[in-house]
Amino acid sequence: MAAKTTFIFDLDGTLIHSAPDLQAALNAALQEIGRGPLDLSTVITFVGNGVEKLVERGLTATGGSSPDLHRATLEAFLQFYNENGVALTRIYDGVLDQLERLTQAGKKLAICTNKPHAPARHICEELGLSRFFSVIIGATANQPKKPDPSSLQRAIRALGSNRTETIFVGDSAVDYRTAKAAHVDFWLYAGGYLNEELPAEGCARRFADWRAPDLFLDPPTSGTELA
Secondary structure: OOOOOEEEEOOEOOOEEOHHHHHHHHHHHHHHOOOOOOOHHHHHOOOOOOHHHHHHHHHHHOOOOOHHHHHHHHHHHHHHHHHHOOOOOEEOOOHHHHHHHHHHOOOEEEEEEEEEHHHHHHHHHHHOOHHHOOEEEEEOOOOOOOOOOHHHHHHHHHOOOOHHHEEEEEOOHHHHHHHHHHOOEEEEEOOOOOOOOOOHHHOOEEEOOOOOOOOOOOOOOOOEEEO
């Protein structure tokens, strides 16, 4: 097995618990059009495919959507989120220690997220994550979103790595499918926003606690599960 020199991470639900801020922004946007609020557990099921899909699902759940309504609600969502996107967001316990270990071990690190690029960079900066990542790739207008593999492949190229050296760490079926499409080993963080079961053989490692001290030791085969 090729040595793993490169670790690329999803952001929402993987490194950070951001759903409370996403919920607040969505509910603020819904309030502007006279819709009632959605609870956190419902909003979490909407996360993973980008903010456009998040808003679409929020509108569908509260009475329906149309192109014009979606456009206006998305604009209101982004305005609120850009101003308040780190108010309630926190880094999962253990993440900073693991990123420090990987950095000291000389690993190459990147983020690949469906969150819009500017908020992704801003949140990483505000939370002290940016110092670990030479590459942060968020969603842009001309780039297909995950599970299309192009953003992950772009991150790998930007780090000067190849797919056999890379592990993609995520929390969702979207991330799993992205890794499979890019032919990259996938590690599942099971403490995030996973809303559908994944095949055990499809994940090189599953873990539910970032604080495990041996978490990023090279996995022996596939399907390793850590508490």
